[in-house]
Amino acid sequence: MTTQEHDASVYEQVRASSEFQELKRRFRAWTFPMTVAFLVWYLLYVVLSGWARGFMAIKVLGDINVGLIFGLLQFVSTFLIAWAYARHAERKLDPIADKLRHEVEEKTP
Amino acid sequence: MSSTTLGMILFLTFVAATLGITFWASRQTRTAADYYAGGRSFSGVQNGLAIGGDYMSAASFLGIAGIIALSGYDGFLYSIGFLVAWLVALLLVAELMRNSGKFTMADVLAFRMSPRPVRTAAGVSTIVVSIFYLLAQMVGAGALVGLLLGITSPAGKAWTIVGVGALMIVYVVFGGMKGTTWVQIVKAVLLMSGAALVTVLVLGKFGFNLSSLLGQAATVSGPKANPESFLSPGLKYGTEAQGLAGKIDLVSLGLALVLGTAGLPHILIRFYTVPTAKDARKSVLWGIGIIGVFYLLTLVLGFGAAALVGKAAITKGDAAGNTAAPMLAQRIGEEIFGPVGGTILLALIGAVAFATILAVVAGLTLASSSSFSHDLYAHVFKRGQASERQEVVVARISALIIGAIAIGLGILAQGQNVAFLVALAFAVAASGNLPAILYSLFWKRFNTAGAVAAIYGGLVSALVLVIFSPVVSGSATALFKTADFHWFPLSNPGIVSIPIGFLCGWLGTILSKEHNEAKYAEIEVRSLTGVGAEKATPH
Numbered sequence: 347m348t349t350q351e352h353d354a355s356v357y358e359q360v361r362a363s364s365e366f367q368e369l370k371r372r373f374r375a376w377t378f379p380m381t382v383a384f385l386v387w388y389l390l391y392v393v394l395s396g397w398a399r400g401f402m403a404i405k406v407l408g409d410i411n412v413g414l415i416f417g418l419l420q421f422v423s424t425f426l427i428a429w430a431y432a433r434h435a436e437r438k439l440d441p442i443a444d445k446l447r448h449e450v451e452e453k454t455p
Numbered sequence: 456m457s458s459t460t461l462g463m464i465l466f467l468t469f470v471a472a473t474l475g476i477t478f479w480a481s482r483q484t485r486t487a488a489d490y491y492a493g494g495r496s497f498s499g500v501q502n503g504l505a506i507g508g509d510y511m512s513a514a515s516f517l518g519i520a521g522i523i524a525l526s527g528y529d530g531f532l533y534s535i536g537f538l539v540a541w542l543v544a545l546l547l548v549a550e551l552m553r554n555s556g557k558f559t560m561a562d563v564l565a566f567r568m569s570p571r572p573v574r575t576a577a578g579v580s581t582i583v584v585s586i587f588y589l590l591a592q593m594v595g596a597g598a599l600v601g602l603l604l605g606i607t608s609p610a611g612k613a614w615t616i617v618g619v620g621a622l623m624i625v626y627v628v629f630g631g632m633k634g635t636t637w638v639q640i641v642k643a644v645l646l647m648s649g650a651a652l653v654t655v656l657v658l659g660k661f662g663f664n665l666s667s668l669l670g671q672a673a674t675v676s677g678p679k680a681n682p683e684s685f686l687s688p689g690l691k692y693g694t695e696a697q698g699l700a701g702k703i704d705l706v707s708l709g710l711a712l713v714l715g716t717a718g719l720p721h722i723l724i725r726f727y728t729v730p731t732a733k734d735a736r737k738s739v740l741w742g743i744g745i746i747g748v749f750y751l752l753t754l755v756l757g758f759g760a761a762a763l764v765g766k767a768a769i770t771k772g773d774a775a776g777n778t779a780a781p782m783l784a785q786r787i788g789e790e791i792f793g794p795v796g797g798t799i800l801l802a803l804i805g806a807v808a809f810a811t812i813l814a815v816v817a818g819l820t821l822a823s824s825s826s827f828s829h830d831l832y833a834h835v836f837k838r839g840q841a842s843e844r845q846e847v848v849v850a851r852i853s854a855l856i857i858g859a860i861a862i863g864l865g866i867l868a869q870g871q872n873v874a875f876l877v878a879l880a881f882a883v884a885a886s887g888n889l890p891a892i893l894y895s896l897f898w899k900r901f902n903t904a905g906a907v908a909a910i911y912g913g914l915v916s917a918l919v920l921v922i923f924s925p926v927v928s929g930s931a932t933a934l935f936k937t938a939d940f941h942w943f944p945l946s947n948p949g950i951v952s953i954p955i956g957f958l959c960g961w962l963g964t965i966l967s968k969e970h971n972e973a974k975y976a977e978i979e980v981r982s983l984t985g986v987g988a989e990k991a992t993p994h
Contacts, residue, residue, distance in 0.1 A: 357977040360984070369983055374897075377546040385713065388539045392709035395532060396702035402528075403686070408666030409673065411686055413528055420535045421747055427542055428743045435550075435736060443984045450986045 360450055369442040376434050384427055391416055458785070459604050462802035469645070469810050470622065473638045477626050480634035487843040488992045490631035490850060491558040491825050492727040495991040499734040501640060503741020506725050508639025509818040510537075510716075510742070511646060511749055513595050513811045514877055519750070520783075521776025523757020524769055527677065527685035530757055532705070534750035536712030541746065543889075544717040545739040550732035551896050551982035552723060557989050560723045560888065561830045564895050564910075567974030568903040571835050576910040578830035580887050581720040583914065584880045585823035586861065588721075589816055591876040593619065593865030596812045602778045603805040613866045619812060620862035626817040627824065627854040631847075635817045636728060642814035643745065649807040650752040653780070653800065656787045657759035672758040676766035685761070700944045708878060711949030715881030718888030721822035730991040756780050763787060775874075781805055820861070824854035871934060875926040875946065879917065882949045886956035887913025894960050896982055899975050905964030912959025913952055920948035 360366050394402055395413065402413030484490050497505070515537065522530030556562035561577035596619045597612035606612065626634050661668040669686055677685030716722060726735045760769060760779035763786050772778035781804045788800030828850035833841040841849075890909040894901040921927060926946045929939035945951075981987050 355973075357980045357986075358973060360980045360986070361976045366980065366984070370979070373983060381543065381546055384539060384542050388535070388713055389706070389709065391535065392532065392706050395529075396705045403684070409669040409686060410666050414531075414669075414686065417528075417531050417535055420539060421751065424539050424542060424743065425747060428545055428740055431546055432736065432740055439983075440733065446980075446984045447986050450980075450984070 356450060356453060360446060363446075365442055366446060369439060369446070372438050372442075376438075377431070380427060380431070384423065387423060388420060391420055458798040458801040458805070461798060462603060462805040465802055465806035466809050469641070469806060473622075473626065473641060473813070476637045476641070477630035477634040480630040480637060484631045484633055486992060487558070487829075487846050488989070489633060490847045491724070491829065492989075493632035493636050495728060495730050495989060497636060497728045497734075497738075499729060499737025500741055501636070502725060502729050502734070502738035503745060504643045505636045505639040505728070506722070506738060506742035507647070507745035507749065508641075508643035508814045509721060509725060510746060510815075511643070511811065512592060512815045512877075513599060513808050514591065514874070515750075516646065516650070516753065516811055517599070517777045517780055517808060518775075518874070520753045520756040520760065520780040521769070521773070521778070523754060524676065524760035524764070524779035524783075525766055525776040527672070527758075527761065531754060532709065533712065534753060536709050537716070538743070538747050538750055540713045540716035541739060541743045543714065544722070545736070545743065547896070548717045548723070548892060549726045549735045549739045552892075553726045553729065553732045553735040554985045554988045555896075555978050555982045556727065558724070558727060558829050559826045560720050560892070561826065561834075563978075564891050564906050565834070566895065566978045567901075567971045568906050569969075570839070573903055573906045574830040574834045576907045577888075577891070578826045578835070580883065580910050580914050581826035581830070582823045582857075584720060584883050584888070585819045585826075586857070586864075587876045587883070588719075588880040589819045589823075589857075589861045590864050590868060591873050591880075592812055592816050592819070593861055594868050594871065594873045596809075596816075597865065597869050598773075598777065599808055599812065602773055603781060603808065609869060612869055616865040616869070617862055619809075619816065620858050620865065622813055623816045623820055623861075624855055624858035626813070627820045627858070628851045632724075632728060632821060635814075635821050636725075638817055639814045642810045645807050645810055647745065647749060647752075649804055650749060650756065653784050653787060653804065654752045654755045654759075656791055657755055657763070657783070660763075660787065660790065668755070668758055668762055671763075672761035675763075676761035676769075703950060704945045704947055707945050707947040707950035710953055711878060711882040711885050711947055714885035714889055714949070714953060716884075718884035718892060719880070720826060720884075720888070721818045723892075724822050724825060725818075727989070732985050732988065753780075756783060759783050759787070763790075781808070816861070820854050820858055823857050824850050827853040827857070872926075872932055873934075875921070875934075878947055879921050882917045882921075882947060882952060883914050885913075885949055886917045886952040887911070889953075890956040890960045894964070896978070898964075900970060901960070901964050902967050902969040902971075904967035904969065905960045905962075908963025909956050909960030912963075913956025916955040917948045917952040920945075920952055924948065 404412045519530050519533050552563050561574045564577050565573040593616050597616045600615040601607045626638055673682040673685040729735050760783040764782045769776055769779045784804040785797040785801035789797030828846050832849045833846045887910040891906050920943045923941050924943045924946055925941050928935045929941040
């Protein structure tokens with residue numbers, strides 16, 4: 347068993363490594379702007395439903411109007427962002443995270 | 456055979472099957488990790504289904520289909536908020552929580568803080584949010600039995616609430632997380648199959664042409680003077696609250712829906728039931744797929760009911776439109792397969808609706824009793840000195856007590872308009888829990904004072920604003936119709952209380968000098984890499 351102090355210093359060493367900093371950068375550089383983007387996109391939909399009802403009621407195809415298409419696009423964008431995140435995480439995050447985890451687990455059995 | 460008899464038979468089959476699962480799960484549940492987290496041995500797909508089963512309440516199934524059937528487009532806003540919210544959980548919360556927590560939300564919040572005040576705050580918030588949500592579901596169960604089985608006497612409804620509560624207690628006390636998860640998986644499969652079947656039949660009737668379905672819905676159920684308005688925003692929110700306040704209320708609701716999900720305790724504990732963070736990611740991806748498809752189905756069900764049953768008949772069944780989906784099932788069954796088909800489909804959808812309620816209330820009871828035992832009993836009262844065995848015993852006893860409280864409150868609140876409680880639960884989760892979680896995971900400087908301030912600040916501001924809002928007093932649909940002490944103009948507090956929660960967290964943090972750099976390094980490394988994450992229990 348390792349002591350709490352020893353554990354903490356291992357974590358501080360990992361955090362200081364350039365690999366961990368790269369992992370953190372890749373995680374935040376993708377998820378933070380994307381979160382802002384989908385929240386803005388969603389709020390745009392809500393705000394237009396409140397203030398631009400005439401615009402949302404414009405018919406596009408038969409009885410299908412802008413509001414319905416906008417709403418369905420929210421479903422599409424949610425599915426796409428989820429898929430894109432999974433791809434990003436598998437390719438850019440998991441390899442570094444796995445490597446660091448194995449390194450630490452070897453150091454602290 | 457009548458549809459009520461057939462519905463009862465189908466429902467009792469579900470109950471028998473889930474009780475069998477619970478019995479099996481109880482024999483598999485030995486350690487605290489088994490009871491709280493199902494041994495962390497569910498696969499991503501299983502947990503994804505359970506996420507769907509935990510999240511898709513009878514309110515979303517019957518309620519959203521009903522709002523769409525009666526008010527057209529505006530019901531769609533709920534579905535979209537409920538779905539987009541999962542991106543917050545996927546991108547920012549699920550994997551990091553799985554890596555750094557153990558059994559409850561508070562495990563992550565208290566990680567680098569002084570444990571007692573933070574766990575007390577998180578425990579209180581968890582129990583408050585879960586009880587609100589639970590109460591709305593219990594009252595809904597009483598109303599549903601009236602609609603589906605024709606039981607309208609207060610005593611009959613009260614007995615239904617007792618029955619639902621008793622089953623929920625049995626699932627949670629004996630089955631723990633393992634039993635509850637399987638109940639949710641079975642329910643998710645039933646709900647998706649039932650909704651998909653009716654949707655395909657409805658679309659088939661309109662030759663799979665969405666436009667002609669919408670057209671008929673507007674003609675049959677839209678306002679006579681202007682049927683087209685049925686398909687545009689504003690029919691519900693435009694008339695319920697006029698002017699600027701109504702529009703801001705809409706944004707306020709939207710904010711609470713999209714930010715609340717990732718702060719709901721019964722959702723957060725689902726991430727602990729899988730072996731690794733990658734499985735947590737996979738389960739949210741499956742959850743998003745299932746929930747997204749489900750809300751697309753409710754869209755067709757809602758417009759289908761508007762087109763085939765019609766607004767007049769739906770309103771006669773239930774003023775809020777909750778019978779729209781069952782009535783549609785009966786109508787489409789009759790049209791395609793004759794009277795017997797109608798009876799069978801109505802019974803099927805009714806049984807599915809009950810299964811839906813049971814799975815959701817079980818998840819809520821589990822979340823609140825886990826937090827009571829793990830956070831309040833083991834870490835606050837016993838200062839971390841409780842044994843695993845004691846913790847599990849206390850968790851089971853508190854599930855029984857919380858269940859009993861929910862039954863009692865459910866009976867008392869019968870017939871009251873408590874639909875606002877679900878929106879309130881989302882608002883509290885978004886205002887108190889979410890700021891604390893995000894700051895804990897991403898803000899280096901965050902500390903005990905900040906965490907406590909964020910949780911209580913968000914919780915109290917959301918509660919106070921709702922108490923003085925038109926949903927509690929001073930309007931025709933208020934809880935207390937005869938009194939008027941409201942001064943807050945909005946029904947949804949989110950637009951004010953969410954910023955207050957974040958602000959309190961920030962202010963509490965900078966006013967306190969406490970900072971644990973070593974523990975921040977630990978949570979940062981653990982949350983992103985999975986070092987030291989809790990492993991699945993071997994079997």
